[in-house]
Amino acid sequence: MDAAPSVTPVSENAMRPLAIEARGLVKRFDGTTAVDGVDISVPEGAIYGILGPNGAGKTTTLRMLLGIIDPDEGVRKVFGHSRPHDIGRLIGYLPEERGLYPAMKAVDAIGFLGALRGMPLAEATARGRELLEENGLGHAADKQIRQLSKGMAQTVQLLGTLVHRPRLVVLDEPFSGLDALNQGKLERMIRALAEDGTTVIFSTHVIAHAERLCEGVAIIAGGKVPYAGSVDAARDRIPAQVRLETRAREGAWRAALPADARHEGDYWYFSLPDSGIEPLLRALIEGEAGILSLSIERAGLHDAFVHIAGEAAARALEEGNAAEQDQ
Template sequence: MRIDLGEWQVAGNDSPPASGMDRPLAIEARGLVKRFDGFVAVDGVDLSVPEGAIYGILGPNGAGKTTTLRMLLGIIEPDAGLRRILGAERPHDVAHAIGYLPEERGLYPAMKAVEAIAFVGALRGLPLAEGRRRARRLLEEHGLGYAADRQIRQLSKGMAQQVQILGTLVHEPRLVIFDEPFSGLDALNQGKLERMIRALAENGTTVIFSTHVIAHAERLCDEVAIIAGGKVPFAGSVDVARDRIRPQVRLETRAQHGPWRAALPADARHEGAFWSFALPESGAEPLLRALIEGDAGILSLSIERAGLHDAFVAIAGEAAARALEEDKPEEMRR
């Protein structure tokens, strides 16, 4: 008999997950609204991002992610609602402490890589000489030292994007906001960026990023906001989002019939040699007891928590999930 509980823990299952809300907030937004020519792009968005968190804004293209980030940064003003960023009600008052990578990438093609990084830092108040020194160090640390004096036009698209990411970080911000940072990066450089984001958080930097690729959010984020149609139907920890769906049971038995069958939900699906169904609300122990006492002859039993993709479907709906899937690069589609 093989029993695999996966991430499911029978003991202590009801204990609430630790919440980032115990920490001070780096970003707080309430009721943000933005209209463009009568079209409501963002409709009453609430966000609370704890200091030091990795926070994802997850949704398909056109859901309102970029507009929300721009309102938080003060690039555009909300038509309604309040926001506070690093304790300031006016984002421009703390601009020196923020790093921002926009969705639209843009560097001066004639600039050398080291100068481009220093220039972006200077826009946030970092002296150019110090910016150049830090730029060379960052390029070396990230395996791009050989490209320091090359013009941006001489770099590959991926290398140029890495240079712009380093420019976002050169002034050592307390808060970093990335808009679709993984777009256009190959798998190797996506992995590098994930490691960079984790390192930033470990050093106390708050990182918020938007994405339409669930895998990045599931691997990286402490908390997420799911956005669809300009609204946020869910904001909170990844674990809480996943717990919106009961864990799934996959059961293989030696017996085909018997009193144990009464322990299975009415909607249990029989697929070949296996039964599949949602874990009953009574939990794993009563199920196991009924199967054993009913002589089911358990050959294998696994209990798996839902993934963030399934949670997204349950929270945002099938249409938003289809749009999310269509936005992904071909090689990443399920």
């Protein structure tokens, strides 16, 4: 049985103030509805994922939350403010379209981005050098962006997003284009931000990142959000699966197996009964089934995504992952 991810209990979530609250967000472009009735609530200090295939409406949703574009319908608040631009210094945003001046030095690029958020340029540049040192890029501080690898340049832009110490960090497809090593480094940075009380919300089409990192997720497909809530609750929409191996092949104990039980090879497979495993265990023991092994496996977030969003959205998600890996 796999361990449940560490998440904040629902009762505690209810007591936490919200960093982001959105209700009924709708956005249309040239008569086409790109986002249709999005509801999202993100507690302060959470790591929250917007999960869906490319073209599902993730970027449009993030831009509405940040006030970059206004919704045609609905309301959104960031730290209680309905005009996110008024609290821009509290927000760090990494857009999906990466872009730094190629001739600018790495440390100056971070300083420039900090100055755009209201920091004195000298202070932002000094802080940028510290961040580069802390993240193993001190040797690259005075190199031009064009001299850096793609992963290093993306890290520099991320550090520019964080240099002014924002309370909310919004990352649009931050793992896109990164190799496994840099993806791992980014995951550690995101966890460190949350441990310091920073709220992190990121969009992704890679389920594994959301499952490892997120306390809550919004699943988005076709501009709609069929699910928004905890990762645990999403997984629990599919009953846990039991795998049972017995010494005995026949006996009265078989009547205790659930109706969906199927026998494959040496094992029985079935959904965990609503009553739990204990009544079944008693029936197996009393019926002398001879239990050789028994395991209970919860559904993963991928299975939950398929169950909630449908096969078509899941295929689009997988096709997007495959296309990115081929690049």
